[in-house]
Amino acid sequence: MPTYRDEGVVLRTHKLGEADRIVTLLTKGHGKVRAVAKGVRRTSSKFGARLEPFMVADIQFYEGRSLDTIQQAETIASYGADIVDDYPRFTAASVMVETADKVTELEGSPQQYLLLVGALRSLSRQEHPTELTLDSYLLRALSLAGWAPTFDSCARCGEVGPHESFVVQLGGMVCVKCAPPGAPHIVPDVVLLLDALVRGEWDAAEAHTQQNWSKASALVSAYTQWHLERTLRSLEHVAK
């Protein structure tokens, strides 16, 4: 049976049998991989600590019929300790890994991997406010997966904006003619904030008010869950 080596970020773990775990990883070159890590729940395990969620590791896998097996793991970066020190950061990181898990269900890509690692690093170093880092990650992960929201023109007919209504089902801002009855109107400032989050313009995003951050977060949550076609369980536990 062949072996392969790749770097990956641990998304989640499941207990398996007496002392094993099934580890779900988003790898750089092999997309999402589910692999068995034997004996990692024992306190004597040599690499259990390297396979905790939010860890980035260089891993050697042994290819199996249904699940691969992890043979070796070396730490590349450990963001878990800094993230878990702060409860809101931990809940935000949980949403990120759950989204990464769902968004790469069919196909992963090096871009998705790099985006997630970058977001976890930024979160652990507290480079930007937690809620903005999370919203920016969600919008960018969806954009990479092909669900980029449209802000400057109508998402349906393409008419150049600015427009007032944001319809998650249609993929962004829509013009008066395309907006369904009762479509929510959003203030131009929130549109600018969402646009800044997609582009990663942090100075512009951080200059907005806390009220706008909350409005943007609600839209991003609705947009993410609609396009992923499922509820993100961790989203309701996000702490402010």
Add this chain to the structure above:
Amino acid sequence: MYDGIVQELIDELGRLPGIGPKSAQRIAFHILQTESFDVSRLSSVLVEVREKVKFCEICGNVSEEVTCGICRDPRRDPTFICVVEEAKDVVAIERTREFRGLYHVLGGAISPIDGIGPDDLRIRQLMTRLADGTVMEVIIATDPNLEGEATATYLSRLLKTLEIKVSRLASGLPVGGDLEYADEVTLGRAFEGRRTVS
């Protein structure tokens, strides 16, 4: 596939955690073929355990009474409460014979990705226990993994408002192990939590 009841037995055994189809088949045939195997004893214990065993009203540990043996024991020190994830953790700590205080079983750890938040654990009951001012120290003994650490962070944030000492079990090198084989995360924690010897 076996006929009727034999297959049913294999299927039922296979629903238990850690028992795969092969193991289920092996256990089923052991029950069928070994004359000395007392089936009636096993079935009566299974029925009894479901009927008798409850969770302690105070700490959440498994118990045959309304409160568990540890909560009822007058020799235990009520000024210390050790917070654990599961009832089996109580047994692990009791084996050390180091701790003479009381316990509080949370019933799991915070794991947003599995939909488990603070409200799904017995945190409210812990706060009620701490309200009367008897407890001087809360020792958080959740698992040293990410969910356990997150639960400890949440609890310590919550308990900061009460004037109670909050401590966390030390993490570090296993007794009898070699330093060179320790992973960097554990070794790093051991350094962080080092103690003065002289």
